[in-house]
Amino acid sequence: MKKIITQFSRIFVGALFIISGLIKLNDPVGFSYKLAEYFSEAVFNIPFLVPFSLTLALFLVIVEVLLGIMLLIGYRSKFTIWSLLLMIVFFTFLTFYSAYYDVVKDCGCFGDALHLTPWQSFTKDVVLLFFILILFANKKLVKPLFNKGLQNLIAALGVVAAIFMAYHVLNHLPIIDFRPYKVGTNIQKGMEIPEGAPKSVVEMTFIYKVNGVNKEFTEKDLMNIPEGAEFVDRKDKIISEGYVPPIHDFTMTKDGSDYKEELLLEPKLLMVVTYDLALADESGMQKVQKLNQEATLKGYKVIGMTNSSVEEIEKAQKKYNLKFDFYTCDATALKTIERANPSIVILEKGTVKQKVHYNDIEGLKL
Secondary structure, eight states, X not given: OHHHHHHHHHHHHHHHHHHHHHHHHTOHHHHHHHHHHHHSTTTTOOGGGGGGHHHHHHHHHHHHHHHHHHHHHTTTHHHHHHHHHHHHHHHHHHHHHHHHHTOOSOOOTBTTTBOOOHHHHHHHHHHHHHHHHHHHHTGGGOOOSSOHHHHHHHHHHHHHHHHHHHHHHHXXXXXXXXXXXXXXXXXXXXXXXXXXXXXXXXXXXXXXXXXXXXXXXXXXXXXXXXXTOEEEEEEEEEEEOOOOOSSOSOOOEETTEEOHHHHTTOSSEEEEEOSOGGGSOHHHHHTHHHHHHHHHHTTOEEEEEEOOOHHHHHHHHHHHTXXXXXXXXXXXXXXXXXXXXXXXXXXXXXXXXXXXEGGGGXXXXX
């Protein structure tokens, strides 16, 4: 029985690590955004690590895939199981911290393919920890499946394949797009809230200064607020979150007005998406004006989408000789639309028809 449980744990843990790692390896930039969120001042307050988020993301996902492979084939089992134990203890702490303090809404364990709540993520890590502890207690039962030479070859091929995949998706786009803006998605429909969808339940607490002392009042207590009390603040606590549409923070703002309703009706709309113009790849930006000219001749309306300031927009327009208008949108939404900075997205009446990395602009079908 001990041997059966150990081998089941081996297959379960190894397969889950490989699947989870490959999903994140498909989109390491997205995982790096999640790490940056953990490093932010609002969570662990280690902002000096933010610039290294992508490097750390790549390292972690490649190690995750490799450890899964090593466990399945029984390669250096003692080292592998110790590494798995240390990794899962670390991630269990992260997910518990996120859930308990409600600071990170999604750990990014399975990228955009599967969203887990903070407590679901913590539960998943506890289950993994349980099976890894079984492996730890029965390390001697985790035997190699092949001879040493073949074991070395499989591990080496695993590393090479993971690195190649990472290089490919970083210089092009994720192989599989799990995001709300994938090709074929209609943005207007993605923003709709179905009739009868559950609404959020929010508990509001009002703070008033009464005789020089701040006191809290619930909605039921508002009628009992003493005369002359001075309003100070209001705190909202979400008791249960209602339905949130897949696309909920998309705007196309210019000069204080949101033009998304009319722009999303354009039959030929080409968007140059760059969440931060100051960080945009120069070689990619240098291709954009030529693309603008080609697209305009073919009847496209070309616009830029960014979260940069007016000053940054004007600076970029002058630097790259850009002859089209920029509209603003939340940086998180723009990062969700596309991972490259810049990238090109073609819409037909709000439906995503094409998306390309700046390295693949020549492959656009206009």
